[in-house]
Amino acid sequence: MKHILKSLGLAVGIAAVTAFGTIAQAALVTVAYDGSYDERTEAPGGDYDAIGGLADVGAFDLIGASGGFGNTFSGSLSSPTDSSDVFVIRLGADQTLTGASISFGENITPFNPMFAFPAPSWTLEESSTTPTIFAQTLGYDWMSSPATYTPTFAPIGEGIYSLLIGNGVFGTYGDGFIDYTITFTVESPRISVVPLPAALPLYGAGMALLGFIGWKRKRRQL
Numbered sequence: 001m002k003h004i005l006k007s008l009g010l011a012v013g014i015a016a017v018t019a020f021g022t023i024a025q026a027a028l029v030t031v032a033y034d035g036s037y038d039e040r041t042e043a044p045g046g047d048y049d050a051i052g053g054l055a056d057v058g059a060f061d062l063i064g065a066s067g068g069f070g071n072t073f074s075g076s077l078s079s080p081t082d083s084s085d086v087f088v089i090r091l092g093a094d095q096t097l098t099g100a101s102i103s104f105g106e107n108i109t110p111f112n113p114m115f116a117f118p119a120p121s122w123t124l125e126e127s128s129t130t131p132t133i134f135a136q137t138l139g140y141d142w143m144s145s146p147a148t149y150t151p152t153f154a155p156i157g158e159g160i161y162s163l164l165i166g167n168g169v170f171g172t173y174g175d176g177f178i179d180y181t182i183t184f185t186v187e188s189p190r191i192s193v194v195p196l197p198a199a200l201p202l203y204g205a206g207m208a209l210l211g212f213i214g215w216k217r218k219r220r221q222l
Contacts, residue, residue, distance in 0.1 A: 027052065028059040028088055028160075035063050038074040039085065048075060048085040059088040059160070064095040064188030071184045076107075077120065077166055078177040084120075084166025089184065093158045099185035100124070101150040102165075104138045105178050112174030114143040120168035122149070122182075126161050133161065139170065139178070 029052030031037070037060065044050040051058030062071045075085050091097055102122055108114050119140055124133040134151035165180065172178060 026055055026057045029056045031058045031060050033060045033063070033071075035069065036072045036074075040074070040076060047082060048087045049082075051087070057086060057088055057162075059090055061090045061092070062095065062097070062184055062186045064092070064186040066188065068098060068185045068187045071186060073182045073184075074180065075165075076177040076179045078171040079120075079166070079169050082177075083168070083170075084164060086162070086164050089161050089163060091156070091158050091161070091186065092188075095158065095186050095188045097156045097161075097184060098187050099150070099183075100134070100153070101148060101183050102136070102138065103146060103148050103181045103183075105143060105146045106181065107175070107177070107179045108143060108146055108172060110144040112172050114139050114141065114170065114172055114178060116141045116143075116168060116170040118168050118170075120166050120170050122151075122163075122165045123167075124153075124161055124163050126156070126159060138165070138180075 031051060037043075039048045040046045043058070048058055060071075060073070063069050071089075073087075077083065077085060104122075105114055116139055120138050122134075122136045122138055125131050126133060133156060134153045136149050136151040138149060139147065163182075165182070170178065
């Protein structure tokens with residue numbers, strides 16, 4: 001059994017490395033995003049990896065706000081049937097990624113514990129210049145309750161970033177799949193005074209003029 005699990009682990013590891021290598025060559029498919037996304041109900045076939053097709057990668061433009069906005073991505077994993085999820089996040093010119101966290105094993109209980117030989121990881125990468133922004137191991141064998149992980153990293157700005165979660169031999173001893181929710185906190189500058197429509201000053205001047213004419217008419221009647 002252990003030899004089988006080790007073989008599965010090697011195969012999954014190779015697949016994960018291949019997945020990151022493929023992102024640079026794949027076509028990015030922009031996905032409509034409103035601040036939250038759940039692959040189980042929104043992605044084709046219930047899988048991030050199916051967005052756009054086998055050779056494509058889903059790309060999400062994150063939302064920012066003054067003080068930070070929490071962009072969420074939910075999904076589920078289990079090896080070897082669905083051992084990893086891969087997608088891309090994009091930050092605009094005025095946005096900064098200031099934090100990231102994952103709630104992992106949301107369906108894990110003492111009656112449905114996790115197995116891991118080894119445990120999966122959560123990785124965010126940018127490019128060959130600064131390839132790894134963070135890499136976080138998730139869970140452990142016989143974990144019996146959900147866990148939250150918050151990797152540390154320096155804030156990052158505009159760019160395209162590749163995310164991979166998986167790369168291990170893992171699941172639950174009950175139904176197999178492990179549920180998760182990722183949150184990316186993005187800040188952007190506070191919006192200044194909203195510019196008035198071009199016609200509004202003219203409208204105001206017109207109203208003032210009408211008011212002045214009416215005042216003059218009343219003066220004449222007196």
